Amino acid sequence: MTALLASGRDADVYALDERRVLRRYRRGGDVTAEVTVMRYVADHGYPVPRVYEADGADLILERLDGPTMLQALGDGTMHLRDGGVVLADLLDRLHRIRVRSATDPGTRILHLDLHPENVVMTEGGPVVIDWRNSIEGPPELDVAMTAIIIAQVAVKPDHPFTDRAEEFLDVLLSCTRDNPLSQLEAAVRRRATEPHLTDDELAHIHEAKLLVTTIARAHH
Structure with missing residues (x-):
């Protein structure tokens, strides 16, 4: 195994060489469904890392050069408003991709974890x-999940992005095409069941929901 590049809540990323990384889920699992989605949206021009290999809990992916959106916002290389506009555009672009097998024409592919830490700002543009x-589901659920995740940061006193998260959320929801309010309850329920959430994050989830409701009503 080569150098550890990053560790998330449930996966580690290792450098393999100058163009490839290994993403390994610590609890195991099967990446087949994830790879299928990535290749499908890539075929429709959506910015995702190239998938080289997939086996069990391991993904060998294109190595991306650049900071995450959160890092770029934190160090001032990206303006807060620009970040909100870019994230809203990424959501809208994803939701324009039709699902061939869906019986409901409104069904789209949903990321359900699309926030500034999951966007890498490469020289060629943002990559998710x-x-x-x-x-698969309604686009409003995806927007609601993104909004709840950002709102949880806004109401969490010790997060380094807390003082800017509410403004970022306001920009995001002013630019999104889909109104998250119809799926906000579903997003909160889904978010509350995620195993990696801390007790503190769970304790503030309804406060985050109220913040999303207030801002979304102002824009939709």
């Missing part, structure tokens, strides 16, 4: 990573 939570 971490597709493990992706499902």
Whole structure:
């Protein structure tokens, strides 16, 4: 195994060489569904890392050069408003991709974890990573999940992005095409069942829901 590049809540990323990384889920599992989604959206021009190999809990992916959106916002290389506009555009672009097998024409592919830590700002533009939570469903659910995740940061006093998260959320929801309010309850329920959430995050989830409701009503 080569150098550890990053560790998330449930996966580690290792450098293999100058162009490839290994993403390995610590609890095991099967990446087949994740790879299928990534290849499908890539075929429709959506920015995801190239998949080289997939086996069990391991994914060998294109190595991306650049900071995450959160890092770029934190160090000032990306303006807060620009970040909100870019994230809203990534959501809208994803939701324009039709699902061939869907009986409901409104069904789309949902990322369900699309936030600034899962966007890498490469020289060629933003690239979306971490597709493990992706499902098919209504676009409003995806927007609601993104909004809840960002709102949880806004109401969490010790997060380094807390003082800017509410403004970022306001920009995001002012630019999104889909109104998250119709799926907000479903997003909160889904978010509350995620195993990696801390007790503190769970304790503030309804406060986050109220913040999303207030901001979304102002824009939709």
